[in-house]
Amino acid sequence: MTADTRPKAVDLTHHLSLLARSRVPSPLKDIIRFMEVKGIISFAGGLPTPDFFPMHSLSASVYPANTVLDPENPSPPAESVEISIPRNAPAPAYDIVRGLQYVGGRGLTELETPLRELTEKLWPPAYSDWDVLLNNGSTDGWIKILTLLIESGDHIICDSQIYPSAQAGFVPMGVKSFPIPSDSEGMCPEALAKGLAEWDESRGRRPRVMYSVPVGQNPLGTTMGALRRKAIYDVCVKYDVIIIEDDPYCMLQFPAYVVGQQSTPPAAKADIDDFLSHMSSSFLTIDTQGRVIRMDTFSKTLFPGARLGWFTCNAMFTERLVRGTEVQTQGPSAFSEIITGELLNKWGVDGFIEWNVNLCEQYRVRRDWMLDALAEAFDLVPAEQAGVPGAIGLVAFPKGKGGPAILSFVPPIGGMFIWCKAHYNTHAAWAGFEADKPDQERVRAFEEKFWIRLVEALVLVTPGWYFTPWEGGSHSLHEEGSGNFRLAYSFEPKHNVDEGIRRMADLMTKEWTGEVDISGKL
């Protein structure tokens, strides 16, 4: 074993909230070390006896790690890998007796071993004293981070659009969003630096926590490249900002989409080296100071219902997060831990990566379905050729007959979503619609009615206003005359993707060109 030459994390304890500083270790900790005294008889722990856990064994039949499904007919594979968890078993196998007993706030720590291995393989931190800590999925992880770092009155740095549940966690705490403009790669470092440099202290202390979803951002669908990450990280060092890297879509990274190029079926065999060589990895790999708290989850890669995820960060932060976990949740569900743990034991860490590279191909094909359907239903023109104000990526025009720019979007190279800008100010009915209102209100009123007409056309999208960062007043990053909506390509089968996009394009084309009269619906 070679010496770890990476630096140690810098001291970041000044970022801890008053609540996080106030937590003390459980007094029972003192006792636990005496339980290991040779020959001692303990009446100290209030543990139930596992003799009465009413389970002989638990088993599961899972897919092989090299499974490749047919996306259009994704029946379960004929092959299976069998998992069996008995009442007693030597480590590293999991068992009922030890696995289902009370454990400490860290949960079943044997599960940390494959997570550490995965970390060093996929996104080795640039400092040495990092740690991993299990949590109950990223909803739980995020609220624990808020409790760790945030006080009422704070602002949180976020992308120009934010995942609503992340925001719903902090707004009731008296905390606001501080959104930074994005481009096709996500948050703009120049805008971040400017926003922090020009921070108005009358709004509260300068923001010191950033919420970032660097791959397949929800809802923007943007993915940061390596240079972008470095530029953002450098600004965060300069202004002493802690980066929360929420990265559920990290393994769903696709090649760029090329309009008109026929989509290919999933690769028959995962090309792991190729995937890893192209992947945007993690802020951890450039984090020499220990100021990144990374959140991973098994929700997108295995099962959302497992409610199992983990932090990777500075051991100073995990120590405080463990103190929080002891009183907030205790460790995760042991059923989730032992099933996931045995699956990782069977597949191995390399098998888990292989599964993910195959899974990525499945979602790549689904992305292509939707982009192909959009290319079929609209004329897609690169924004730099189309010359439409405020458009980035591809601009959608009525198919084959010219006319106004209807939509624009960046074809995603990661995640599950396409973020569409609707150019309402080129809509046939826009000019006559509530022109006396301030533009933000006017757009909101117009798009709420448009959304209902989409529903009537039997296609459901997520309205853009769900993702608007809450700044305590009007939205500072509103773009005049346009609104947004989010399309998810993760769930519907191909025939529905084709039909749904057709319905949407048909409605929009007719409305934008004035082919239908919607005056009764405004």
Place this chain on the structure above:
Amino acid sequence: MTADTRPKAVDLTHHLSLLARSRVPSPLKDIIRFMEVKGIISFAGGLPTPDFFPMHSLSASVYPANTVLDPENPSPPAESVEISIPRNAPAPAYDIVRGLQYVGGRGLTELETPLRELTEKLWPPAYSDWDVLLNNGSTDGWIKILTLLIESGDHIICDSQIYPSAQAGFVPMGVKSFPIPSDSEGMCPEALAKGLAEWDESRGRRPRVMYSVPVGQNPLGTTMGALRRKAIYDVCVKYDVIIIEDDPYCMLQFPAYVVGQQSTPPAAKADIDDFLSHMSSSFLTIDTQGRVIRMDTFSKTLFPGARLGWFTCNAMFTERLVRGTEVQTQGPSAFSEIITGELLNKWGVDGFIEWNVNLCEQYRVRRDWMLDALAEAFDLVPAEQAGVPGAIGLVAFPKGKGGPAILSFVPPIGGMFIWCKAHYNTHAAWAGFEADKPDQERVRAFEEKFWIRLVEALVLVTPGWYFTPWEGGSHSLHEEGSGNFRLAYSFEPKHNVDEGIRRMADLMTKEWTGEVDISGKL
């Protein structure tokens, strides 16, 4: 179906915290109802497709509900009940595809059906609009309740001793305990009424939340009878107090222990009717107003590791708890839910009760082991005969040779613990020990050293000071010249219980009577 003649809950919304009032429903809620429009194609939800959940099936082999083990040799029973969870199954069976997908904050609501049935059988609420809501076990439940009801600066009413993890949840929030004296049945209603009537407003607003463990209180081991519950409830109505009933040991209720009566083995067949007719049920059964929030857990009855429990309370509170759950944890682990849910499907609610009545017998026998060992090692005299100041229950004297009162304790009729009062002021070395110190400090110093000597004698107990309510200053309920420790009889096998109590009694007898010189260890 007959009409529900129970009253509706009264309006208790003024108890909600600012944080709980500030939560808004998830905006995605609006969309979910449109997903059910006939023929609609949805690109709205960001769900992963369950085609890629890599599991064919999950199965478990569990014990039959009527299992009775030999406590001295508790090997798994020969019989088993098989649980199998496939990829698709009609309700009320659980399945992989639906079960492991994202669900709302309520978790898998089919699991509420047996919990409602259990509630109506065991502790039917005295009002009609009650609700149940799953949580991730009572640690999670308690922190969610604190978030629901408590502001920084508040005091929480509790027993004279409190479970440390419950207190560790609220102390860092700037919240203090307000302990009420207890007797052999737990909290004294007269003392509660006096404490509230004489509340000094300079300490903050009058306490309005009570944390109560009415059965097998941890650490006191006390269980409330029906009259005691009613008296406490009435005081809480008078002073508008919300009762948090944390009842993990509700199914572990035993007949009174009789010194000198030979302990019997577990009953070969559960006498459910007899158990139910004697059980202390729940504050819910007398709660005509909806001011009780009951917490149940599967941790003591099935598996601690499942991290699965539930609230039963006023639907106004569950609605706010769901809003909290959406951003705090989401629903519990689906693996915990589907395994527990299928177990309940197989056993039935009656089978679950039968399992618990049998389980209760197992712990009753374990209680008897420890009490028998204490009766073997000490002379036990009823406190009313012994005339020892501050002693309740049984007083332990040196075996067969007279001498000082060493210990006193109430033989528990529920739970897993015996709470022992150590009468340090009758210890041979007490008089000469730091007599110039205030009594609280003196006791603490004395008992810390005593605890170490117990460890050296290879017996570990939980020190009483772990359970001291934190009042922000010295402990108001300190009893002069005495300390406490907690003995758990839930875990160690019989030969260890016998040997451990022998070691403890031997050490204590020699110390209290002055047979050993401990001056070098003080």
